Amino acid sequence: MLSYGFVALGGAAGSVLRFGLNRWLSLLLGETLPWGTILINVVGSFAIGLFAAYFESNTRSAIPLEVRQFVLVGLCGGFTTFSSFSLQTLVLLNAGEAGRALLNVALSVALCLVAVALGYMVPNALAGITRSVGA
Template identity: 50%
Template sequence: MPYLWVAIGGAIGSVARFWLGNAMAVAVGAAFPWGTLLINILGSFVISFFGGLTGMGHRFALPYEARIFVTVGVCGGFTTFSSFSLQTVELARTGQPGRAALYVALSMIICLAACAVGVWAASAINQSVGARAA
């Protein structure tokens, strides 16, 4: 049954990634992979925030199946590290090494920051809810 939850979540995440990537390309153009960057930032935040709120021993603990539905399924289908890698190589291959380096730097720095913010936000919510319950 866990595989079914991952598959359903993955389908949802993949469709969301496809939609958002296309929406960003229409909105700002396709010269730079802004959609993939945004997707990876959002995915980094969501996986850490959700994990921080719903893990075992946390205030909003959820069953294993619900956690893997979101983290492995939805976030796994939504985030696009493989697309990021290919787009970086293509930028470099087509004579745009500066853009390739910028893309790598922005992806690493902002996604790690989004993940840290997700952990911080989940911890703050867990503490505030715990304080109210006491």
């Protein structure tokens, strides 16, 4: 149960950090593109790679499991789940599984786009409203 608490605390910190940084970046860079989200995904992906490499370079006993869970699952995952996706794809590539890595990317992007579109359309359909996504 202790692990859940560490993940929850890290997730809360990562989410608050993402929220504040996204607002600041949107004000700074404008909203012609979702620059905040793009930059957060890049920073989060860098951070999870950095921490994963650091944790792997140290013996498992040197860094407690709860600390690794707080940082990788909680903090980085709360900051951006794209970082987890990126790390898992890199792990597949490093394992010589280029096909599975590509499949992971293709399925994740395609299925998530379909899922968000369906999620967007369901309430409208239940209310009897017909309009396209984003309209």
